[in-house]
Amino acid sequence: MKTGIFICHCGHNIKHTVDVKRLSEYFKQYPHVTVSEDYPFVCSEPGQDMITESIEKHGLDRVIIASCAPSLHGELFKDLLRKKNVNPFLLRRVSIREHCSWVGDDIEANTEKAKRLILSGLYGAAHYVPLEEKQVEVNKSALVVGGGVSGLSAALFLSKMGMDVFLVESKAELGGHVRELKSVWPSRLPGAKIVEDMEKELKGRPNVEIFTSTRLVNFEGFFGNYEATLETPSGERKVTIGGVVVSIGFAPFDPGIKPELCYGRDPRIVTTLDLERAGDDLALPEKPRVAVLHCIGSRDEQIGRSYCSRICCINALRAAEAVKERYSDSYVESFYMDVRAHPRGGEEFFEDTQEKGVLFTRANIGEIVPSPSGVLLRGEDTLFGETFEREFDLVVLSAGMSPPETSKEMASLFKISLDKDRFFLEAHIKLRPFDTAVKGIFIAGSCSGPKDVEESINHGRASALKLYGFLNLGYAFVDPFISIVDPKRCSGCRMCEQACVAKAIKFDEQKRVVRVEEAACMGCGLCNATCPSSAISLKGYVDSVIDDEISALLEAI
Amino acid sequence: MQAKRITNGELEGALNKLLSEDQYLVMGFEKGSGNVYHRIFKEKLDNYALTNPVFATNGALYLRRLFAKGAQIVLMLRPCEIRSYIELAKLTQIEPADIIAVSVDCFGTVSSKKEGDVPGAEELKGLAKDAEKARWACANCRERRGVVGDAGIRLDANGTYWAVSYTDKGKTFLSLIDGEAEEAPEQMEVGPGEVRAAFQVDMKEFAKDFSKCIMCMNCRDMCPVCYCVDCVFNGDEYLPKGDALFNKVFRTGSTGMPRGKELFHLIRMFHVSQTCVGCGACEEACPQGIPLTKYFKGVSERLQGMFSYMSGRSLSEMIPYLTFVEDELKDAED
Numbered sequence: 001m002k003t004g005i006f007i008c009h010c011g012h013n014i015k016h017t018v019d020v021k022r023l024s025e026y027f028k029q030y031p032h033v034t035v036s037e038d039y040p041f042v043c044s045e046p047g048q049d050m051i052t053e054s055i056e057k058h059g060l061d062r063v064i065i066a067s068c069a070p071s072l073h074g075e076l077f078k079d080l081l082r083k084k085n086v087n088p089f090l091l092r093r094v095s096i097r098e099h100c101s102w103v104g105d106d107i108e109a110n111t112e113k114a115k116r117l118i119l120s121g122l123y124g125a126a127h128y129v130p131l132e133e134k135q136v137e138v139n140k141s142a143l144v145v146g147g148g149v150s151g152l153s154a155a156l157f158l159s160k161m162g163m164d165v166f167l168v169e170s171k172a173e174l175g176g177h178v179r180e181l182k183s184v185w186p187s188r189l190p191g192a193k194i195v196e197d198m199e200k201e202l203k204g205r206p207n208v209e210i211f212t213s214t215r216l217v218n219f220e221g222f223f224g225n226y227e228a229t230l231e232t233p234s235g236e237r238k239v240t241i242g243g244v245v246v247s248i249g250f251a252p253f254d255p256g257i258k259p260e261l262c263y264g265r266d267p268r269i270v271t272t273l274d275l276e277r278a279g280d281d282l283a284l285p286e287k288p289r290v291a292v293l294h295c296i297g298s299r300d301e302q303i304g305r306s307y308c309s310r311i312c313c314i315n316a317l318r319a320a321e322a323v324k325e326r327y328s329d330s331y332v333e334s335f336y337m338d339v340r341a342h343p344r345g346g347e348e349f350f351e352d353t354q355e356k357g358v359l360f361t362r363a364n365i366g367e368i369v370p371s372p373s374g375v376l377l378r379g380e381d382t383l384f385g386e387t388f389e390r391e392f393d394l395v396v397l398s399a400g401m402s403p404p405e406t407s408k409e410m411a412s413l414f415k416i417s418l419d420k421d422r423f424f425l426e427a428h429i430k431l432r433p434f435d436t437a438v439k440g441i442f443i444a445g446s447c448s449g450p451k452d453v454e455e456s457i458n459h460g461r462a463s464a465l466k467l468y469g470f471l472n473l474g475y476a477f478v479d480p481f482i483s484i485v486d487p488k489r490c491s492g493c494r495m496c497e498q499a500c501v502a503k504a505i506k507f508d509e510q511k512r513v514v515r516v517e518e519a520a521c522m523g524c525g526l527c528n529a530t531c532p533s534s535a536i537s538l539k540g541y542v543d544s545v546i547d548d549e550i551s552a553l554l555e556a557i
Numbered sequence: 558m559q560a561k562r563i564t565n566g567e568l569e570g571a572l573n574k575l576l577s578e579d580q581y582l583v584m585g586f587e588k589g590s591g592n593v594y595h596r597i598f599k600e601k602l603d604n605y606a607l608t609n610p611v612f613a614t615n616g617a618l619y620l621r622r623l624f625a626k627g628a629q630i631v632l633m634l635r636p637c638e639i640r641s642y643i644e645l646a647k648l649t650q651i652e653p654a655d656i657i658a659v660s661v662d663c664f665g666t667v668s669s670k671k672e673g674d675v676p677g678a679e680e681l682k683g684l685a686k687d688a689e690k691a692r693w694a695c696a697n698c699r700e701r702r703g704v705v706g707d708a709g710i711r712l713d714a715n716g717t718y719w720a721v722s723y724t725d726k727g728k729t730f731l732s733l734i735d736g737e738a739e740e741a742p743e744q745m746e747v748g749p750g751e752v753r754a755a756f757q758v759d760m761k762e763f764a765k766d767f768s769k770c771i772m773c774m775n776c777r778d779m780c781p782v783c784y785c786v787d788c789v790f791n792g793d794e795y796l797p798k799g800d801a802l803f804n805k806v807f808r809t810g811s812t813g814m815p816r817g818k819e820l821f822h823l824i825r826m827f828h829v830s831q832t833c834v835g836c837g838a839c840e841e842a843c844p845q846g847i848p849l850t851k852y853f854k855g856v857s858e859r860l861q862g863m864f865s866y867m868s869g870r871s872l873s874e875m876i877p878y879l880t881f882v883e884d885e886l887k888d889a890e891d
Contacts, residue, residue: 489787493648498879512624512649530878532828533785534794543794555809 001126004035004060005118006051007096008042008067014101015040019111023066026115030122034058043073048080055084062125066094066118087130089480089540094121116553124549131480131539136519138224138440138476139242142467143168145216145410148176149453150445150460151247152198155208157464158245163471165208166239168230170406172213174199176249182276184453185318186345194453211237219244219413220503222520223439224476242471243440245463246424247456248410250401250446253297253309261296261397266370269395271296272315275322284393287329291377291392292320292358293365294336298400307421309400310450313340316398317349320358323394333359333390335379343452363388368395401450414441415501424448434463438502439522442467481523481540487513489535496527496536560711560721560741561734565607568710568720571733573601575631584616585633592675595619607633607661607710610676610684612692613669615838617641617781624652631730632706636660637698637836639706640869641781644832647876650784657726658706662747665695668841682746694837694850699750699858705869714744755862756855763852767822769845772796772815776839776849777825782832782868790821826856831878832868833857 005027009015024038035054039047042065054060063086065077070093078088096114104110140163144155147169155167167174174195178184181191202208211232218229226244230237252273255263263269270278284290294316298309313336320332339360341350354360365379374391381388403422404410411418416436417425424443427435434442442463445456470476483504492512497505504520505527507513514536516527525538537543563571575581576598586606587596593609595616616638623630632642639660646653665685667676676684688696695701703709708727711719721741722731731738774790777783793801795817806812835854843849861867863886864877877885 489785491648491650491784491786493650493784495648495879507649532789533787534789535787547794551809 001032001062002034002058002060003032003062003064003122003125004051004054004058005033005037005064005066005122006042006047006054007036007038007118008047008065009038009040010067010097010101011040014067014097017101017105017107017110018096018114019107022111023114023118027118027122032062032126033122034060042067043076048076051077051080052084055081055086061086062090062092062128064092064094064118064121064125066096066114066121068097069095089131090125090128092121092125092128094118120549120552123552124545127542127545127548128540133480134478134518135475136224136478138471138474139226139240140164140471140474141166141239141241142464142471143226143228143239143241143244145244145246146176146248146445146447147171147174147210147212148247148249148445148456149178149195149198150249150451150456150463151176151245152195152202153457153460154245154247154444154464156198156202156205157461158468159202159205159208161464161468161472163207163468164241166228166230166241167202167208167210168214168216169210169212170215174210174212177252178453180273180276181453182279183318185314186343186349191453216410216413222502222504222517223478224471225519226440243442243467244414245442245444245460245467246410246414246416246436246447247444247460247463248404248406248447250403250450251405253399253402255296255397255399257297257303258300260367262368262370262375263397266375268370268375268393269368269397271397271399272312272319273399275319275396282394284327284330286327287331288323288327288393289331289374289391290320290323290333290394290396291375291390292316292332292334292396292398294334294339294398296397296399297402299337305400305421307450308340310340310342311452312398312400314343314346314349314452316396317341317353317358319396319398321353321356323396324353324356324358331359332357333361333392335361335363335365335377337362337364343454401446404447407447414438416441416443419449421449434459434466437522440467440470478519479523481538482518482521483516483523483525483527483536483538485514485516486535486537487511487515489533490514490531491533491535493532495530495532499526499530501526558721558723558741559728559731559738560719561731561736561738563710563718563720563734563736565718567734568607568718569602569605572598572605572631572633574733575629576601580627581629581631583631583633584619592669608663608681609635610664610666610681611669612666612695612837612841614779614841615641615781615834615836617645618779618838621645621650621781621784622786623656626652626655628655630656632656632658633661633710634659635663635666636700636703636705637663637834637869638781640700640834641836643705643869643872644782644834644876645784646872647879648782648784648832653872657708657730659708659710659727659730660703660706661710662703662712662745663695663698663701664747665691665698665701668692670841692837692841692850693848694835694840694854697753697835697850697854699835699867700870702745702747702749705871711741712746713742714746716746756851756859758852758855764819766847766852767818769847770815770818770822771845772818772821773844774821775842775844779838779842780825780829781836781838782829782834783825785828789824795820822852826853829853830857830860831864831866831876834868 007020020038024036027036041047081088094117100110100114142158144151144167155165159165178191179195184191213233215231217231221227224242255261362383363379367378369376375395407422415438419425424447426433444460444463490513502520502522504517505514527536583598586593586609588604588606593606616634639658645651664681684691685695707724708722708730719741722728837850840849866877
């Protein structure tokens with residue numbers, strides 16, 4: 001075994017608080033360490049050349065790079081090994097920047113810690129074996145679940161990029177909630193027009209198949225080769241797809257959950273959506289007194305909803321504006337906690353509404369009491385600290401967004417995680433906002449948290465683009481980090497089968513042992529932790545690697 | 558629940574009727590010279606004993622990896638043995654399709670290590686309450702009633718034996734016995750186990766008790782639910798010997814032997830705590846007299862309690878480790 005250790009200064013980033021020279025000298029004494037060098041920037045071109053030349057000159061078969069966090073420059077360094085025909089999984093990265101030099105100023109302590117971490121890498125790498133990246137065929141087709149704006153935009157994008165698209169909608173009509181909106185801020189276009197334009201374009205495309213009034217009943221398979229079972233009005237239908245965009249939208253918050261709002265018990269208490277639907281049918285006096293209530297079902301700890309629904313401030317402003325436009329002599333008062341008019345132009349819209357004569361009162365509304373003469377609001381003005389009572393002819397509730405009713409069902413079908421509010425959880429809030437933990441399954445629109453129309457459309461396109469990037473070549477590489485079973489050790493107790501989220505473990509009734517479906521395995525390692533006799537292990541992270549890495553951290557040196 | 562009155566003779570007659578057919582076997586106890594042992598009967602019963610006042614091994618141990626189909630086996634065992642069988646069936650270590658499991662009311666047992674005469678019939682009934690004579694596991698048993706498995710043999714307060722069926726297979730068993738089915742009486746000789754305070758111990762006491770361990774691993778080998786075909790503690794990974802041991806000493810410094818006693822027992826405890834029935838077979842097998850039952854039974858009953866689970870209560874109840882329930886373990890959240 002010939003190991004090369006390359007220690008990076010990262011300019012001053014590492015060298016500043018870690019004695020890199022001492023480190024490179026120290027590791028020269030270890031058996032199997034052929035090269036131990038330090039260099040100002042290992043990731044620079046001369047740095048890369050140093051590594052490739054060393055591989056060539058000494059015939060290195062293990063490369064340890066002690067530098068920044070492994071996720072940075074991961075592929076870059078792997079490619080250096082590939083170039084020299086060394087298996088890229090014989091590379092070990094050690095983070096001595098994020099884990100040592102950036103942590104403190106004590107050179108002595110940092111250097112000792114770096115020494116331990118590199119030693120741990122050296123011990124672990126000794127157990128490494130070459131691993132093979134597997135190439136699998138993938139279907140260039142996609143399933144889009146949910147035909148709201150985000151689903152429509154995802155389907156349209158995928159279809160334009162030449163992918164076969166199956167769009168599934170549970171309702172009879174496409175368009176979701178947006179179809180019901182009379183005018184969508186800020187473009188002021190009718191919601192129906194927005195979705196009908198998209199629908200028309202989609203229906204004209206030959207590679208799109210639309211299923212309305214259809215339920216998704218089963219989903220199985222693995223990345224690139226998923227199979228979905230649809231329950232269509234004309235019977236069951238199975239489709240094979242490469243990946244999925246899940247865009248099942250949201251459920252409007254039902255104000256009936258809070259009985260003190262008297263919603264549904266008095267026709268003068270309506271939601272913003274009811275107001276849109278009613279249009280000109282509102283039976284209001286000449287000079288109506290209208291109250292608009294913000295944050296209904298949002299930021300409300302009492303009913304366990306701490307999140308902000310993000311769309312309802314603009315909805316409330318639009319409702320106030322609509323009343324003001326129709327009845328110029330009306331008295332419109334908006335009761336808010338904070339006005340969060342966050343989209344572009346939102347703040348100006350807020351100012352505009354104020355100029356049009358809408359009154360804004362920062363208040364907590366405690367009670368709504370309908371009486372024959374009007375609807376009485378009792379509350380507290382939180383700026384002045386005074387209680388008040390006012391009577392109105394109409395109370396408009398700006399209701400927020402709830403997670404879709406089917407979020408739990410869909411989450412278990414697709415193995416998507418849910419957040420505490422039961423919206424879908426993305427793989428990483430900043431770096432992978434469209435991905436889920438399962439490869440080839442993406443989320444779009446307000447099913448992953450409240451979003452407005454513009455954001456939902458963009459989210460749909462972005463997810464579609466990511467999925468396209470995964471499938472467009474017709475093949476994909478699968479990580480070699482998959483579980484393998486030692487059949488001699490396996491007792492066939494099937495515990496791992498229960499633990500496996502990817503359903504990659506299959507039980508062999510004849511041999512009474514389990515085996516792993518390689519293409520389906522996500523390499524999460526749950527089965528490893530479950531097996532009582534260590535009969536199942538994860539390639540690249542086998543017990544011997546981890547044991548020796550830990551013992552290197554604990555041993556006397 | 559369907560039940561029938563039986564006498565010892567009627568029961569043996571019914572089992573013998575079964576055994577006259579080739580594919581049937583009965584596993585139960587045999588009165589040997591001095592002691593009573595497990596025995597698998599073929600063709601006919603011989604020196605059959607319904608109960609066994611001496612505990613040496615848990616009979617479910619012999620059923621591990623029993624997958625054969627076609628042979629019909631009737632188990633006439635103690636409740637703790639039937640519970641172990643049920644746990645093993647959940648872990649697919651036994652194919653339960655052709656097994657009729659009958660749990661027989663247990664009055665408690667004495668240790669096979671104990672010198673002296675086997676308790677007679679009159680002493681037997683109060684045995685579990687006699688902390689001097691009974692094994693710790695029996696004196697603290699959670700379920701001595703024959704209420705697990707497909708059927709049970711119960712003794713009522715008036716001294717009459719009843720065969721009670723719990724499942725369809727139990728009904729088959731009941732149909733072998735002559736007489737009309739009736740409701741079983743409520744009052745039985747053996748009542749439900751007492752609820753005791755949650756087990757608690759500190760690491761100091763644990764280390765002291767286990768310091769006597771010689772790592773013979775008899776406890777593992779005799780445990781009915783420690784089912785792995787190859788244990789992680791086999792081989793050099795956890796228990797290095799020879800070169801592997803000396804390599805370790807060179808790298809890490811001097812070491813006591815045997816190494817990793819606490820680790821062995823803690824890992825074993827982690828592996829069996831959800832399925833442990835508290836039978837005490839481990840303690841019976843321990844040559845060093847370590848109070849293993851106290852720890853294994855104590856920890857597992859507490860753990861199973863957290864999931865409202867009881868090992869071996871029912872074949873349809875899933876082992877908590879194998880299921881994911883969203884709303885559970887609230888007290889472990891913080």
